[in-house]
Amino acid sequence: VQLQASGGGLVQAGGSLRLSCLASGLTFRNYGMGWFRQAPGKERDLVAAINRGGGNTFYADSVKGRFIISRDNAKNTVSLQMNSLQPEDTAVYFCAARPRSIHSAVYTDGYDYFGQGTLVTVSS
Numbered sequence: 001v002q003l004q005a006s007g008g009g010l011v012q013a014g015g016s017l018r019l020s021c022l023a024s025g026l027t028f029r030n031y032g033m034g035w036f037r038q039a040p041g042k043e044r045d046l047v048a049a050i051n052r053g054g055g056n057t058f059y060a061d062s063v064k065g066r067f068i069i070s071r072d073n074a075k076n077t078v079s080l081q082m083n084s085l086q087p088e089d090t091a092v093y094f095c096a097a098r099p100r101s102i103h104s105a106v107y108t109d110g111y112d113y114f115g116q117g118t119l120v121t122v123s124s
Contacts, residue, residue, distance in 0.1 A: 001025045003115030005095050010121045011085055019080040021095030021115055028076040029053075032101035034111055035069060035080045037091035037120075044094065048080060051106045058106045063089075085122045092117040 007019040019035065034049035048069035049058040057069055068081040078095055096111035 001097060001113040003095050003097060003113060005093065005115045005118040008093060008118030008120045010123065013086055013122055013124050015085050015122070016081070016083045017085065017120060019082065019093055019095075019118060019120075021078045023076045023078070023095075023097060026097060026113075029073040030099075030101065032098040032105065032107045032111075033069075033071055033078040034096045034098065034107070035078070036094045036096055036111075036114070037089075038094070038117075039088075039091040042091075046108055047093070049106050049108060050078065052101055052103045056104060056106045058108060082120070085120075087122045087124045090120060090122050092119050 002024045005021045011017055035047045036044050037047050038044040047060050050069045050071050054071045066084045071078040094117045095115045097113040098107050098111045
């Protein structure tokens with residue numbers, strides 16, 4: 001399984017970025033997907049998750065109303081649209097895949113596969 005994230009960069013507070021993750025080596029539509037982030041000196045936390053079909057989502061309280069997760073099963077991609085970015089959003093962002101996913105369920109744990117991460121830096 002390979003997960004290739006892209007789209008990170010430097011942005012001013014209040015700006016937007018869109019992260020994308022291309023998955024290969026798996027039957028993408030069978031996996032729940034998520035985005036995690038890890039800030040310097042902190043643990044890796046789940047930011048957003050989406051079910052296999054894309055109709056159900058989960059967001060951490062810290063990003064609710066600002067971030068949108070989506071997926072395209074035809075293109076094996078999952079995306080994270082990040083709006084109204086703040087300095088506290090600065091982190092390395094990882095996409096993740098969860099096997100053994102029930103079609104309608106959104107998962108906050110059980111992610112076995114992680115990509116290499118993409119750095120998002122928000123300046124004040």
